[in-house]
Amino acid sequence: MAKKEIFDISMELNAETPEWPGDRPFEYSLSVTKEQSGSVNVGEIKSSTHMGTHIDAPFHYDDDGLKIEEMPLDVYLTSAQVVDVQELGEVGVENLPEPEEGVTAILLKSCSWSDRQQFPETWPVFSGAIAEWMKAKGIRLLGVDVPSVDQQHSKELPMHQSMNKHGRYILEGVVLDHIEPGVYQLAALPLKITGAEGSPVRAVLYR
Ligand SMILES: Nc1ccccc1C(=O)C[C@H](N)C(=O)O
C-alpha cells in the first residue's frame, strides 16, 4: 500500500487562537514541572469548547439535543468532499455539485478566514436549504472553514436548527486554504467529555 498522504485541517490551539467573542480563551500551562514532581511535567487546559476546529453537539443549541459523548462517531470518520465556494456571499444548494459516490461529508472551502489570529468580521451566509439537500443526498456532516454555520449575531441560528431538524451534523473552523477540492478520507473525532455541548477536534484529511 502506498504511503498515506495526511493533510492537517485543524487550527492550532494556543493563547492567540481567537475565541468566540465573550468566550473563554484557550490557555495551556504546566501546572507541575518535572523539577517539582521529581518525575514528569503535567499540564492543564482551560478553554471554551467552541474553540478553533471543533464540532457542535445538538445540545449546544437545543436543551434536549444529544451531548457530545452520545454522538455517533462514524459521522466524523468517513469519505469527505471538499467543495469550492470561494467569493460567494451566500452559499446555497445551487452552488453545490452532485456529491461523489460514497461521500457522506461535505467541507465548504470559502477561504474567508485567512488570518486565524483574528476572529473574522464576516463570513458567508449558509442557506438552511443545504440541510434538506444533505438529507436527500445522504450527506451527514457539513464542515465550514469559518467559526459558525450561522452569522455571528444570530439568535435564531436558522442553519444550526435546520441541520438539527434534519439530523445533520456540524464541524466548524476547519482550515481548507491549502486543500484542493476533491474527495478524501476525513477523521475529526470529539473528546468524550461527559455532558458537553461541543469539543475541539483534530481534523485531518488523508488518502
Ligand atoms: N460560543 C458562543 C457564544 C455565544 C453565542 C454563540 C456561540 C457559538 O459558539 C456559536 C457558534 N455556533 C459555534 O458553534 O461556535
Ligand SMILES: [Zn+2]
Ligand atoms: Zn461551535
Ligand SMILES: [Zn+2]
Ligand atoms: Zn456552531
